[in-house]
Amino acid sequence: MEDKQQGFATFGGPVILTLVCEVATRALKAVRYQKFNVHRRLRPEGVGGLIDRYLTIPNLQDGELKPIAPLVEALRNERLLDRVNQFNNGQSYLLPMAFPEGSPMHPSYGAGHATVAGACVTILKAFFDHGWQLPLGKDEATGRYIAYEPNADGSGLVEVLLEQPLTVEGELNKVAANISIGRNWAGVHYFTDYIESLRLGEQIAIGILEEQKFTFGENFTMTVPLFDGGARQI
Template identity: 50%
Template sequence: MSDRGIDARQSRLDLAEVISRSPWPDQVNNGEEGDYPYLANFSKSLPHNEFGEVDAAAYNALLRALSTQDNEDFERIPTGCENARRLINPQAGLAFDVEGPDPQSLTIPPAPRIDSARNSAEAVELYWMALSRDIPFTAYESHRLIAEAAQDLSELSDYRAPKIGGRITPATIFRGDTRGDLRGPYLSQFLLRDIQYGTLRIPQRQDTVSDADYLTAWDDWLAVQRGCQVEPERRNQQDRRYLRSGRDIAHYVHFDALYEAYLNAALILLDLNAPFDQGNPYVHTRRQEGFGTYGGPHLLSLVTEVATRALKAQWFQKWFVHRRLRPEAFGGRVHAHLTNLRDYSMIDSEVLESRALKATYGKFGTFLLPQAFPEGSPVHPSYGSGHATVAGACVTVLKAWFDESWVLPEPVVSNEDGTELVPFTGPDANRLTVGGELDKVASNIATARNIGGVHWRSDYTESVRLGEAVAIGILRDQVRVNHEAATFGLTRFDGTRMTI
């Protein structure tokens, strides 16, 4: 073997040695599966009775497959409908990876329980999100429904969201919890500005849909829990607008490629000639510039590469650790309890007594959580969110690559009907930094899934940190195997700075 061959082998052994020295976490769930069997966990597309409760034998068949990890056992899991929707990739979390942390070497905290005030608070937020999907973000400050939602959310005992003076306001409602999330317009500049894709300049006018909500009737809801196929939502290519409402951004995340927004962000930043992080070795060279390493091609491949690695880590959490109930299924439990179909008195009372539920019943005649998608959620457990995990990973790469403090020039915002972009001239116009707007785009995309009704707030907040951990591990491996002396500096989602 040549000297290069020996060195190549040793570099791979060195990366493997890092994994062997890393602490392996305990994987702990919230105990609901034992305390409330067959009622508080994900069971979509399995057989359900007339109350929407999963058949015990079918759920145990799912648990058996997860225990044996045998493909034939997964194939034997019963279905709730003929040609039922298929379970999404439960074996992904069993894969190994050759770069970054092992998918099972990371963890997220136990999810909020169905009997907790935190779960109630997250559910109340989802009902208000559903009720306000069609309100333009630019109208939040003056809209009566947003004021009512902010008041209701402010009174909850364990609502973990950004507040001003201890209260939710129209300026903080439905936003993420980083500093960047609270500056400027609701939507990140990276979801609005034109994208330069080679010789193609792409305005971010998106397909939009009208104000249709789904699964607000019991029979429709029950059929979807059983996995029955429904007519898919259609893209509307005749009505393309800039994103301007919860409905628009929920539709965006119904069809997006998971890393789409972050590849776009990378292209926007490269087009703007945004400065790289000072740890990039080619910032300081006179006769060389980066390309395959520490240049544009390296970045554009890396920002997408981390996505699938992050998904494997999250899919292990979803299927093998937490199996959290989807919000639509929880809405069914709430409806059954309040209409005396079943006694689910384990549900924390704050959601049952909220103004959000009263407003939902007044509009739809049921207490079911209105969904933005005809099929409701995907057929995999809720905790954590795949979109949020990918967001955390991709945004971490971008924050490490660019100078986070650089202020984006000439910020824009969509007008209320989404027909054009107008200059943003608010008090934060000169404070929209690369780092802040990257944190915001991660929050926007992850929260859009909540606005659609398919995820909880903690599915987002914990998952971006899991994605961040995956990306940090990959960036460390990149620094180890590349020849140049490089470092990456970045601000984590908790606000702390780190150097790789």
């Protein structure tokens, strides 16, 4: 009978959609607190500006910009600064950004997009069969699963062969990662903003699910897969 029944007020569309929206607002409030009341991390754009001034205005190197000397040396050792300077024909150590107006004016960590993505995806993984495998075709010669990915210039799709099938959990994790990493590509966040904010959103969603369980009449448990490969039972 399980394929002939559907949830409604509990385990159905209304409650799932409502929770996805609710965790989004909670995630934004939580990450805003982390931004302004705890970390106040400088945006990559700001750090880039300090590095450029350090390298182009020598009399600042032993003054107000002396604290960033270890960072500059680390970048020199990786030859990143040489590559950027060469790209700019020796005129600047700055790189272009996706946003002409620059970074948002609020601090870098946590990342609002990543926190909301982590929270919403966690709700979906809790309510849906996260281990369900997408119905992919198989390559007759190798027996591997057939999937598709963009070609090098993004103009079309090319076939790839996978050892393991795609799952609901994996695809939801991709959604969260793409939303978060897109902000890194734009130059307004660090990698750690992305991964730690996903985990922050995940914990917010789990906390709400634990609270919501007491409002359900049914006796149930949920096993929620986590971004770090573990699981949490509610």
